[in-house]
Amino acid sequence: MRGYFFCASLSLFAFLFGCSTVPKDQAGNLDDKIVDLSKTTQVLEKRIDDLSRTISLLINDGNRLHNEVSGIGGESTDLRGEIELIEGSVKKLDGYLSNLDTDNKALKEGIRQEMEEMRKAQIELSNRLEMMKLDIKGKIETAPGH
Numbered sequence: 001m002r003g004y005f006f007c008a009s010l011s012l013f014a015f016l017f018g019c020s021t022v023p024k025d026q027a028g029n030l031d032d033k034i035v036d037l038s039k040t041t042q043v044l045e046k047r048i049d050d051l052s053r054t055i056s057l058l059i060n061d062g063n064r065l066h067n068e069v070s071g072i073g074g075e076s077t078d079l080r081g082e083i084e085l086i087e088g089s090v091k092k093l094d095g096y097l098s099n100l101d102t103d104n105k106a107l108k109e110g111i112r113q114e115m116e117e118m119r120k121a122q123i124e125l126s127n128r129l130e131m132m133k134l135d136i137k138g139k140i141e142t143a144p145g146h
Helices: 002-142
Strands: none
Touching: none
């Protein structure tokens, strides 16, 4: 029985030693895997942080562009209003110029007619003066003493 006990104890010792080494090897592998996973996790966390910063920059740039576009839209609306005011002023000036042109033409026509009437009156006065001269000459020639 002693031999049996020795074999059993040796088997038990081998089993316990083998079982205790297997988990240690597995534990070592597990520790290595945990270290690898930890490194991978750190790398992934860094990448996530980088992506987060990039996304934040993109959002900030997008907001800035949106604000600039909104500002340009407001300026565009202001410019349209100013252009419409200028167009209205130009139309009014065109109307004034058209009226002035019409008034100028009417004034020129009136002056032309008055000049024509003055020319006719001058001719008539010149004719009367000639008639008066002839009448005075005729009276002087027919007067008794000449």
